[in-house]
Amino acid sequence: MNNVQKLLGEEKVQKALDYLKQDxxxxxxxxxxxVTIPAPSNDEGERTEDxxxxxxxxxxxxxxxxxxxxxxxxxxxxxxxxxxxxAGHLDTVFPRTLPLEVKEKDGVYHCPGICDDTRALAEVLxxxxxxxxxxxxxxxxxxxxxxxxxxxxxxxxxxxxxFRTLPIDAFVSxxxxxxxxxxLDATGSKRYKITYTAEGGHSFGAFGKPxxxxxxxxxxxxxxxxHGLKEPKTTFNVGVVSGGTSIxxxxxxxxxxxxxxxxxxxxxEKLESTILDMARKAAQEETDxxxxxxxxxxxxxxxGDRPAGSxxxxxxxxxxxxxxxxxxxKTMHISEAGSTDCNVPVSLGVPAAVLRRAHGAALHRSxxxxxxxxxxxxxxxxxxxxxxxNRRLQTGAKDRKMNKRRGLHGRAVCVPxxxxxxxxxxxxxxxTGCLHRGVLPPQCVLYVVSAYGKCTFASVRKTGSCLFHFxxxxxxxxxxxxxxxxxxxxxxxxxxx
Numbered sequence: 001m002n003n004v005q006k007l008l009g010e011e012k013v014q015k016a017l018d019y020l021k022q023d024x025x026x027x028x029x030x031x032x033x034x035v036t037i038p039a040p041s042n043d044e045g046e047r048t049e050d051x052x053x054x055x056x057x058x059x060x061x062x063x064x065x066x067x068x069x070x071x072x073x074x075x076x077x078x079x080x081x082x083x084x085x086x087a088g089h090l091d092t093v094f095p096r097t098l099p100l101e102v103k104e105k106d107g108v109y110h111c112p113g114i115c116d117d118t119r120a121l122a123e124v125l126x127x128x129x130x131x132x133x134x135x136x137x138x139x140x141x142x143x144x145x146x147x148x149x150x151x152x153x154x155x156x157x158x159x160x161x162x163f164r165t166l167p168i169d170a171f172v173s174x175x176x177x178x179x180x181x182x183x184l185d186a187t188g189s190k191r192y193k194i195t196y197t198a199e200g201g202h203s204f205g206a207f208g209k210p211x212x213x214x215x216x217x218x219x220x221x222x223x224x225x226x227h228g229l230k231e232p233k234t235t236f237n238v239g240v241v242s243g244g245t246s247i248x249x250x251x252x253x254x255x256x257x258x259x260x261x262x263x264x265x266x267x268x269e270k271l272e273s274t275i276l277d278m279a280r281k282a283a284q285e286e287t288d289x290x291x292x293x294x295x296x297x298x299x300x301x302x303x304g305d306r307p308a309g310s311x312x313x314x315x316x317x318x319x320x321x322x323x324x325x326x327x328x329x330k331t332m333h334i335s336e337a338g339s340t341d342c343n344v345p346v347s348l349g350v351p352a353a354v355l356r357r358a359h360g361a362a363l364h365r366s367x368x369x370x371x372x373x374x375x376x377x378x379x380x381x382x383x384x385x386x387x388x389x390n391r392r393l394q395t396g397a398k399d400r401k402m403n404k405r406r407g408l409h410g411r412a413v414c415v416p417x418x419x420x421x422x423x424x425x426x427x428x429x430x431x432t433g434c435l436h437r438g439v440l441p442p443q444c445v446l447y448v449v450s451a452y453g454k455c456t457f458a459s460v461r462k463t464g465s466c467l468f469h470f471x472x473x474x475x476x477x478x479x480x481x482x483x484x485x486x487x488x489x490x491x492x493x494x495x496x497x
Contacts, residue, residue: 004327007495015134020488023126027487030054031122035114036100041091041154044068048090051146054125058132067161071145074131078139082169084497085143086127086490088120089150089158089175089341120174121146123487130491138494143168150175150341153191155304159344170317170497171352173341174486180330182321183354185337186346187233188308189261190272194219194279195299196286200245200252210286212254213244215296219282220256223275233337234262234271257303263337265308276300306339307347316497317353324492355486355493 007013039047048068055062060072071085092113094100102111128144130136143166147158162168196212220238228234236259243254260275262268283298311317313334325332338354345352 004323004492004496007492008327012134012136013492013495016130016136016491017488019130019134020126020491023129026129027119027122027126030125031114031118032102032109032111034121035102035111035118038094038096038098038100039091039113040094040096041149041151042157043096044090044148048146048148051090051121051125055128055144058125058128060128060132065161065165067157068148069145069158069162070147071143071162072128074128074138074142074144076139076141077137081140082497083141083143083167084138084170084172084494085145085162085166085168086124086172086174086494087145087147087159087162087341088124088173089117090121090146090148091151091154092116092118093151117150117175123174123490126487127491130487136495140169140494140497142494147341153303155191156306156341156344159341163344163348163350168345168350171342171345171350172490172493173352173354174490175340175354175356180325181333181335181356182317183335183338183340183342183356184313184315184317184346184352185263185310186306186308186343187261187263187337187339188265188268188343188347189259189304189306189339190268190302191260191304192258192276192279193255193301193303194258195253195255195301196243196283197253197297197299198250199294200250203248203250206250208290209250209292209294210290210296211250212286212296213251215283215286215298216241216243216254216256218285219279222278222282223258226271226274228271229262229267232262232264232267234264234267236260236271236275259304261339262308263310268308306343309343309346310337311346311351315351317351320493320496321353321355321489324489324496328489328492355490 008017034047034050037047037050045068048064048070052062052064052070055070055072062070062072064070068090070090071087093116094112098112100111100113102109102114104110124144124146131138131142145162147162149155149157150159159171194216196215198210198212198215200206200212201209220241223236223238226236228236238256238258240257241254242256244251258275258279260268260272262271279300280298283296287295318332318334322332335356340354342352342354
């Protein structure tokens with residue numbers, strides 16, 4: 001692996017990093033364009049073609065495989081080097097019939113699927129532009145990919161196909177929200193469509209025949225009495241039930257969709273066996289209850305199989321991302337296991353990680369939104385103290401006097417670990433003190449702007465991957481805006497690996 005600090009000193013690397021920062025407008029523009037293209041799981045064709053077109057227009061020769069994955073290759077400088085892939089998933093959880101219209105209000109963009117995972121696709125395209133425009137070459141062979149089938153019943157068909165057909169030595173998925181976090185462990189899942197059938201009939205005239213809905217109800221009642229496990233986390237859910245013809249008909253058919261998950265492959269298998277036994281037993285109990293010549297049949301169909309797995313938290317992925325983030329003034333955190341495209345490589349023993357990107361909410365609801373993060377000064381300082389979370393800021397008389405001379409003023413702030421302070425307070429003193437004491441990451445830009453929008457103080461350090469804006473608004477409340485591009489972290493990981 002290459003030395004991170006050495007790489008940061010190289011002219012082409014700096015050019016690529018600068019390019020990514022300047023490309024923020026294009027990232028947002030493409031994100032807002034792509035999100036309006038419907039891409040429900042197993043029906044991503046339009047977005048597949050659009051993603052391939054965008055790569056083609058940059059000068060790449062994208063490949064579309066038989067399931068709809070799109071990827072472009074950037075050859076590495078080392079013929080014996082590894083092959084690494086950076087991917088965002090093309091599909092969303094939303095049906096084709098849902099209107100996809102972007103609405104912006106108070107700096108927040110609203111549209112179904114705008115974060116999960118459209119933002120990642122825009123950042124993958126930005127990486128492609130950065131390599132092409134700056135001429136930067138990675139040591140490893142790099143595959144930039146938009147993959148299908150991550151959500152719901154897509155069942156990871158995209159990554160399953162990628163790892164079936166391509167020699168991939170390491171994999172990074174841009175997914176989920178947040179910053180400074182990587183996900184290493186895979187929550188496995190088994191999904192079933194369980195169907196109950198019988199002859200059916202009129203609810204009065206054929207009364208006494210076994211009822212498929214009653215059988216399904218018995219199964220659901222039994223499943224609901226289970227408890228799962230807190231550690232390793234193991235869960236179950238009956239998420240969809242369907243069937244019947246009318247209120248006065250004994251149905252001929254009904255079905256339910258069952259989701260079973262665990263961070264442990266062993267516990268997943270145990271719970272799967274228990275629930276399937278309950279489903280079979282319920283059919284027999286309904287038949288036995290009525291003692292009729294008709295009987296309830298049960299058909300069990302597996303519709304999803306996501307493997308569980310884990311990897312060392314001090315292994316190669318954690319090590320490389322930790323080095324990159326540390327060099328950029330951030331501290332890496334490992335989040336809890338999740339169900340993502342990384343399930344496939346992790347289960348195969350291939351190093352993989354999910355890199356968090358962007359800020360959003362309501363990710364699997366039609367009210368999904370992309371947020372320009374705004375925080376009060378107190379929260380800004382709190383969140384900035386990556387390696388000094390327990391340090392308490394002091395806003396002494398000397399700090400207040402110094403900032404008064406610079407024309408900085410504001411209301412009370414909450415220092416890290418402290419409580420909001422009452423009364424008028426020189427908020428800028430806290431910010432300046434934070435900078436002087438080295439609490440802020442070393443690679444940042446800090447702006448403090450007066451109530452009238454005039455920049456009265458600016459302390460600039462070498463710009464890395466993060467940009468901090470402390471804005472003092474007219475109501476004398478300091479607001480924090482923070483933009484960290486995961487594409488920058490990802491580019492450095494590619495170069496380091």
